[in-house]
Each structure stands twice: as C-alpha cells, then as structure tokens.
Amino acid sequence: MRALATAAAALVVAVAVAAGGYVVAASDEDGAGDVLGPGTTTVTITIRDSRYHPARIRVWEGTQVRFVVRNEDPIAHELVVGPESVHTRHTTGTEPAHPPVPGEVSLGPGQTGATVYEFDRPSSLRTVCHLPRHEDYGMVGGVEVLPRPA
Structure with missing residues (x-):
C-alpha cells in the first residue's frame, strides 16, 4: 500500500511540474518537508485533539x-x-469569532472554513488558536x- 501511495505522489508531482504548477501539499505530518509555492497554493489543516495537522509549513516568499x-x-x-502584532491584538482582545479577514478563521465543532494569507517576505510567523487557554495548551504552529530562489 505504501508503494502505491508513493507512486501516486510521484505522479501528482510529475503532472504538476509538467503543467508548470507547484506541489501544494506538505509531505509529512509536521509539514517540514516540501517548500510550497511560489504563486497560489492550498494547504488543508486538520484540527484534531486541539492540535494543527500539519503544525508547520514552509513556503517561498511571494506565495x-x-x-x-x-x-x-x-x-x-x-x-x-x-x-506578532496580530497575535498580541488577539491575546488581549475578546473576539469570540472573526469576520472574514485574511489570515483569520473561526470554526465551531465539526466545521470547515477557509482563509487566505499572502506571504510576501522571508520571516517566521506563528499560527495560533487564541481562544481561552488554547495557546497555553499548545495549539500553535508556524x-x-x-x-x-533565483
């Protein structure tokens, strides 16, 4: 089964490269494998047991x-x-939910939502759930x- 999954992943990469596209999914659970972009890409993050999966991703600037x-x-x-200015505002704020703002999405139990964020310069940014005590519990990523690349 693993060999089939590996072959399927290789086929997706080959088709994406042949079409001038980019790979759009992280290769391992923590997301530290592939570098995504540049351009537009989609990343699916699953929240399970008060953790982000994948917790970390890497992107090229301009993605x-x-x-x-x-x-x-x-x-x-x-x-x-x-x-950090965004996280400081949320840490001291009292918003129970977020309107559609780039980089912010609130979800009830069992819900799926989406947000878009432009990564325009090299940096390390955090992803955080700022609901009471969730960050303290470890609901962070990056x-x-x-x-x-030139």
Whole structure:
C-alpha cells in the first residue's frame, strides 16, 4: 500500500511540474518537508485533539496560501496567522469569532472554513488558536517563509 501511495505522489508531482504548477501539499505530518509555492497554493489543516495537522509549513516568499481548516474536535477553535502584532491584538482582545479577514478563521465543532494569507517576505510567523487557554495548551504552529530562489 505504501508503494502505491508513493507512486501516486510521484505522479501528482510529475503532472504538476509538467503543467508548470507547484506541489501544494506538505509531505509529512509536521509539514517540514516540501517548500510550497511560489504563486497560489492550498494547504488543508486538520484540527484534531486541539492540535494543527500539519503544525508547520514552509513556503517561498511571494506565495499566497489558501488555508482550508477542518475542525474535527467537539469544541470551537480558530486559526490566526500573522506577525506578532496580530497575535498580541488577539491575546488581549475578546473576539469570540472573526469576520472574514485574511489570515483569520473561526470554526465551531465539526466545521470547515477557509482563509487566505499572502506571504510576501522571508520571516517566521506563528499560527495560533487564541481562544481561552488554547495557546497555553499548545495549539500553535508556524509558517517559515523562505527567500524565493533565483
């Protein structure tokens, strides 16, 4: 079965490269494998047991990521990505849910939602659930933005 999955993944990469596209999925659970982009890409993040899966991704600068977030938990969660100023605002704020704002999505139990974020310069950004005590529990992840190759 693993050999079949590997062959299927290789076929997806070959088709994407032949079409001038890019691979759009992380290769392992923590997301540290592939570097996504540049251009537009979609990343699916599953929330299970108050954790993001994958927790970390890497992208090239100039990549716009559409985060599709699936909450499999029986409680509400959110995904907020951005610079520390965004996280500071959320840590001290009282928003129970987020309007459609780039980089922010709130989800009830069992819901799926999406948000888009443009990673325009090399940096390390956090993804955090700022609902009470979720960050303290460890509901954090990250996006490493790498300089675009020459």
